[in-house]
Amino acid sequence: MAQAIEHPVPHGPAPILPQPRRVRRLFEETGDAFTLEIEPDDDGRFLPGQFNMLYVFGVGEVPIYISGNPVAHEPLQHTTRVVGAVTRAMRLLKPGEVIGLRGPFGNHWPLHNLTGRDVVIVAGGIGLAPLRPALYQLLANRDQYRRVVLIYGARTPEDILYWDELERWREKLDLEICVTVDRASVDWRGNVGIVSTLIARAPFDPSNAAALVCGPEVMMRFAVTELQKRGVTSDRTYLSMERNLKCAVGFCGHCQYGPYFICKDGPIFRFDQIETIFGKAEI
Amino acid sequence: MTRTLAPIISKQPFFQGLEERHIAFVAGCARNVRFDEGQVIFREGEAANEFYLIREGLVSVEANVPHKGPMTVQTVSVGEMLGWSWLIPPHNWRFQARTQTATRALAFDGNCLRTKCEEDHDLGYELLKRFSHILTERLEATRVQLLDVYGSSH
Secondary structure, eight states: OOOOOOOOOOSOSOTTSOEEEEEEEEEESSSSEEEEEEOOOSSOOOOTTOEEEEEETTTEEEEEEBOSOTTSOOOEEEEEEOOSHHHHHHTTOOTTOEEEEEEEESOOOOGGGOTTSOEEEEEEGGGGGGGHHHHHHHHHTGGGSSOEEEEEEESSGGGOTTHHHHHHHHTOTTOEEEEEESOEETTOOSEESOTHHHHTTSSOOTTTOEEEEESOHHHHHHHHHHHHHHTOOGGGEEEEOOOOOSSSSSSSOTTEETTEEHHHHOSEEEHHHHTTTTTOTTO | OOOOSHHHHHHSGGGTTOOHHHHHHHHTTEEEEEEOTTOEEEOTTSBOOEEEEEEESOEEEEEEETTTEEEEEEEEOTTOEEOOTTTSTTOBOSSEEEESSOEEEEEEEHHHHHHHHHHOHHHHHHHHHHHHHHHHHHHHHHHHHHHTGGGSOO
């Protein structure tokens, strides 16, 4: 049985006080998704799956997953979609401008518990962002894991995140990349269909595999069902959950999810922790 | 010695558990087929006389959308079944199928199988159960696609 997830407390002594940081650069990923690079502090460390609270002064604060490389000391990357006033304002930031940052918060993908296993990463849409640091870390320690498979679903080919990087990774012999889109013109050369359909035929050993899943909750429901059909058990399946994160330190209760606070106890849960409440409309 | 496709068919997940005599029936309606990359397997509106079990390759199921042109609505890959219009009147294809890569498949004669299913309702029921399962999975998948889940924020 895989071990439970550790809960680091990496943020500083004033976790609710945003620290001013300079924007290094901002670049478009897709039509509505962008990556914001922020200068790190002296430490600059984070763990795969963690998030920061980013504060656009005068507009508001939102949680954004860290999407960069955790094993390289480089500007902190955050990838998000434009979904409201804060992210709309964030997208207009220019290099050198200042943004408020709190974090990193939350637990992390338990990669150190998965050595010797096949690792199956299932991502949907912008859900690839918090899984990209896990991929970097897996690739940096590739010999510790058996097969590594990325199964990724997007709305259309134009909505595929990190396209160039996926193409580079596709050339690696020790990483299997399976991509599908929900709809496409006939020019698209690849899979069309929901992401869970790829799980059935992806090359991994279900008796040994662990799965890391992130995406819209409906997509995760279907993904977990397919993983279970293949034989990946609940104690080897990890999901990144999302609710309304506000304080990020377990004070406000906005992100309560059954007996848990997503910000403090998550966002990553082993599926057997949440199996009885997962998918329930009132939770 | 006459070679039949029965050993190959019995190993396909879709046919697993089918009685030997039924496998022999099905094999009697089957043939091996190959398609080049980009080849149209069937066109919308044509008579649906066959269905296919993909053994190698990738096939796009396409629909012509006014003002948008042809769109791929689904792809069918190794081990998956392509086409069920042979089963349901008026037995005309509702979509077009075209290969993305060179493709090998087993093709099953729909007329032949329909006749055998009418003669042997046990076989008919078994096949219908299996096709119902595929139809259910594809209906569920279509519903999820319609939800456009990636359009909403994760």
